[in-house]
Amino acid sequence: MKQILSPLPGTFYRKPAPDQPVYKSEGDSVAPGDVIGLVEVMKSFHEVKSETEGKVKAFLVENEGPVTAGQPLVDLED
Template sequence: MTTQQIQAPFPGVFYRKSAPDDPVYVEEGQVVQVGDVIGLIEVMKQFVELKSEVSGTLASFSAENEAVLEAGDVIATLEVRE
């Protein structure tokens, strides 16, 4: 099993859920498929979905909800089966 990091594609604010009262998109330990939304990045009042590019298990989040990120910052780590 290998790991793959999900990185911020550009600077912005990371959100794990779409609204304060909504559940998070993905919990740690949850299996995700290619294209599953794991969070949002807000840039200049525009919200962009952050999607998984591989299938695997979300091992951990490195970024907290509402964290300010720079491009390339690690958001989460996936465990991927080869």
């Protein structure tokens, strides 16, 4: 199965800001370069981008959950 991995350790966010909708929901399609969330570390936020295309099957980390580098964030299906 294709997955999107966190490039960094830190805290994962699914929204660009607390009062805005999530970047992607389950069932949404993603294309290479699409932002699926943010990782916060060292007082800055880094966009997590998909390197592949597919459809979001499941988010594996909840909003504001801790993540490590290389940890799967999203399961994708074709």
